Amino acid sequence: MTDILENIEGILKDIPDGVKLVAVSKTYPEDRIKLLYNNGYRIFGENKVQEICRKYENLPKDIEWHYIGHLQTNKIKYIAPFVSYIHGVDSIKLLKKINTEATKLNKTIKCMLQLHIAKEESKFGFIEEELNEALVSLNKDEISNIQIVGLMGMATYTDNQTQIRAEFHELKSIFNRLKDKFFIDKPEFKEISMGMSGDYKMAIEEGSTMVRVGSSIFGKRN
Numbered sequence: 001m002t003d004i005l006e007n008i009e010g011i012l013k014d015i016p017d018g019v020k021l022v023a024v025s026k027t028y029p030e031d032r033i034k035l036l037y038n039n040g041y042r043i044f045g046e047n048k049v050q051e052i053c054r055k056y057e058n059l060p061k062d063i064e065w066h067y068i069g070h071l072q073t074n075k076i077k078y079i080a081p082f083v084s085y086i087h088g089v090d091s092i093k094l095l096k097k098i099n100t101e102a103t104k105l106n107k108t109i110k111c112m113l114q115l116h117i118a119k120e121e122s123k124f125g126f127i128e129e130e131l132n133e134a135l136v137s138l139n140k141d142e143i144s145n146i147q148i149v150g151l152m153g154m155a156t157y158t159d160n161q162t163q164i165r166a167e168f169h170e171l172k173s174i175f176n177r178l179k180d181k182f183f184i185d186k187p188e189f190k191e192i193s194m195g196m197s198g199d200y201k202m203a204i205e206e207g208s209t210m211v212r213v214g215s216s217i218f219g220k221r222n
């Protein structure tokens with residue numbers, strides 16, 4: 001178990017100030033999270049509603065939870081009370097429903113919009129054009145309790161480093177264009193959530209501000 005600490009410390013050495021490391025603890029037992037917690041780590045990511053709720057219940061309450069998975073509208077209410085960030089908001093309907101739940105709780109939830117940058121059918125997310133149209137027609141009242149803090153993307157599952165880099169580069173370019181068009185007066189729109197165990201260094205070179213790293217910290221998943 002102590003190698004988990006060595007792993008995360010090693011990764012932190014690769015990460016410049018200003019880039020946030022989200023330790024993706026999905027599938028790993030709570031005692032691993034506790035070990036990191038006891039050594040000062042507070043930022044964890046999960047991708048299943050049931051699992052994040054259980055871990056929230058059982059673990060210290062000052063953990064900063066990031067929901068990084070696909071989210072169904074009927075399940076928002078379970079995570080809204082305690083999540084800090086929702087990465088991967090992939091529809092306007094979802095964004096509005098998150099706002100409804102956040103409003104009931106009288107809190108603000110930070111959201112990242114997911115862009116479809118991979119050359120795969122299976123990945124969720126907007127394409128730039130859709131997002132442009134959506135943001136034009138989005139009413140301020142519809143997101144009164146949401147902070148859109150940036151974009152999230154996942155590269156194609158491939159060994160082709162050139163392709164992965166190009167996809168990260170594309171996400172950064174889209175971020176810049178959206179920033180200019182819609183968020184120029186919104187300093188909170190500053191995050192680019194990209195990079196996982198295999199590609200976080202490259203993601204940082206291409207402008208990532210949040211890396212989501214699981215197996216390089218916790219070991220191989222079953």
Ligand SMILES: *Cc1c(COP(=O)(O)O)cnc(C)c1O
Pocket residue numbers: 024026047068069195196197198212213214215216
């Ligand atoms: C699992 C997961 C990660 C972490 O993947 P690793 O390869 O274990 O680092 C990052 N982002 C999302 C959305 C995930 O589901």
